[in-house]
Amino acid sequence: MKNNLQKLRKQNKLSQNDLAKLLGVTRQAVSLYEQGKRQLKDKDIAVLTKYFDVSRNYLLGAYSKKEILAILQEAYKKATHQEVGGYDLVKDDIGFNVDLIMIAKGEIEPNEPQLKGMLSPNEVDDFKFWNANFSFVFNSVAVNWLVTRPVETTKEEVLKAINESLQIEISKLTTDTTERQNEYGEWLESPSQYLLRRQEFINNHIQDDGTLSF
Incomplete structure (x- = not known):
């Protein structure tokens, strides 16, 4: 079974010999641990989790929350910068759904003349943006399973799993009629109203080839 031992070792610029000395085993044993051909013993797990300051689940192969959000970030980049013939259903859905969520939050104009790729380059490249706006994905059972179980x-x-969590969030926002104030005290429309305006805009401008015309 896979684990994150090799990843942690390389991140910390350690050799297999370094880990062998830490655990009191041979370098070959460390190699087998990293390949998942030999299971780590409880005493070794205790030493490694303390040394690397990680959870047992992460050491044994679970994803970190940072890794999950980075996968979402990268999927959005690829979905909105695909070359001809590079269509990918899941990534494309993620591209649309991320934009819809930001529209519902009042962060993107509903009448934006693009079908996807509405985030600014700075937002796309800023991990803090993804952490601040999309950490809700961990409320999803499927995504939470990835960070709590070494599967x-x-x-x-x-x-x-990420895309399903985005779709669940959009479903919630579609029925959210709560109006909010922004940081400047200005009243914003409700998420459901923003999404309704977006759908009306698309309906009025969508062409047979799936592009928008003006």
Whole structure:
């Protein structure tokens, strides 16, 4: 079973020999641990989690929250900068859904003449932006499972779990009629109203080829 031992070792610029000395085992044993061909013993897990300051679940293969948000960030980048013939259903959905959530928050104009890729380059590249606006994905059972259980998953499965959490959030925002004030004391429309305006805009401008015209 996979684990994050090799990742942690490399991040901390350690050799397999360094870990062997730390654990009191051979370098070959460390290699087998990293490959998942030999299971870590409880005493080794205790030493490693303390040394690297990580949770047991993360050491044994679970994702960190930072990794999950970084996967979302990268998926958005790819969805909004795809070359011709590079269409990917899940990433494309993520591109649309991220923008819809920011529209519902009043951060993006509903009449924006793009179907996706509405975030600014600074927002796309700023991890703090993703942490501040999309940490709700961990409320999803599927995504939370990824950070609390050392399970074997593909990148595609992680993306699907993330996208499901985005869709759940959009469903909530669609029925949210609460008006809010921004940091300047200005009243904003409700999330549901912003999303309704966006849908009306798309309906009025969508073409047969899926592009918007003006």
